[in-house]
Amino acid sequence: MPKIAIVTDSTADMPLSFYKENDITMVPLIVRFGEDTYKDWVEMPPKKFYPLLKQVDVLPKTSQPSVQDFIEAYEKHSGCDHIISIHLSSKLSGTYQSAYIAAQNVGTPVTVIDSKQASVGTAAIVKELIAARDKRLGLDEMLKIADDLIGKMTLLFYVDTLKYLEMGGRIGKASALVGSILNIKPILTLEDGVVAPFKKVKGRKKVNRELIEALKAASNGKRLRVCLMHADAPEAIEELEALMRQERLNYELSIKSELGSVIGTYTGPGTIGILFYPIDEQPATQLTSGKRNQQGYDPC
Missing domain, CATH: 3.30.1180.10 (Hypothetical Protein Tm841; Chain: A;domain 3)
Structure with missing residues (x-):
């Protein structure tokens, strides 16, 4: 079976441990308080962010990852047959566009998906793709799962x-x-x-x-x-x-x-x-932390 990697961005709003335990590459967006710049979730977790937000009179600035950020993320998966890169709504951020441009500049084939969602909406799609990957479903099946899910959320x-x-x-x-x-x-x-x-x-x-x-x-x-x-x-x-x-x-x-x-x-x-x-009326797929290889998934 082909080896398929999954990439997303920090606006999926999942803890960093989730990505590590499920072999997901997460590319962080940026938040700026004045001259101070932080990587979303990586350097600026919620417990640090909200107390700061309540103290300022001017809204923080946010920015999408650069094309180079995505190129570097994709190159980590050069041993894969394909990469699925799923991101928050393209109408809310330029993140999708950065990912799309980067996908044209790496050797590994990349399908970039506009989730048309944000936060747990993106995370839900990522979670379903993890389950599909761990079942060793093929690329076309995984892409159909994502497309169907976007349409019914x-x-x-x-x-x-x-x-x-x-x-x-x-x-x-x-x-x-x-x-x-x-x-x-x-x-x-x-x-x-x-x-x-x-x-x-x-x-x-x-x-x-x-x-x-x-x-x-x-x-x-x-x-x-x-x-x-x-x-x-x-x-x-x-x-x-x-x-x-x-x-x-x-x-x-x-x-x-x-x-x-x-x-x-x-x-x-x-x-x-x-x-x-x-x-469907069936038990939900259980994601067991750090046990991908025991389920037959080969990280790439």
Whole structure:
């Protein structure tokens, strides 16, 4: 079977241990506080980022990895037959474009995928590709898995304020919500990779109920795979998860992660989000840390 490597970027918002344990190459984006520059997650983990964000009056600057960063990442896999490189929405960042240009300048064939997602949306696709790789599925099968998943994922997220998205120029179709009356809380989504309004809710307490209703509507007799995310709001995401258990929804929790410094720059602290998609009625693939070779996968 061909040896296939998987590359992603730091906005998948997974801990560094995840990439090491699953033989994934992660290329970090950059966040800048004034003259100080940090690599997302590598040098600026969430626990360091949010206290800094709350102290500054000017939004940090973020930047995509360079083409050379991706060339170096791809060259690490020169022994592979193919590389799948999966990244956050091309409409939110130039990361995809950097990866695409780099792919034309290395010897190993690279397929660059626009996830049309961000954070746990990208991570969910990476996780499914890991499972497929470890089962020794072929390239075409893996690419179909990614394409099918992109088409059926739903990401909903609540932000305490729209100011971070607006200041950072990532507000997209949700611009119409700017200036809404006090106590109207926006639930947002990604439509074809662009931030868009999903629903306006009056009062913070009703946000979780709307997210639960969206899960119920999506389930409709199907089992859902669910990913949760938050920005410096662990208690809020625990509250949502508790409500999900209370409602006895038909789901399995795949990922629970904190938003990193790049995504968190645009959502701001207090954000919570949920991503979900229907799955076949079968046990989820279990990813065992650091045991890829025991499953038959040959790293390249």
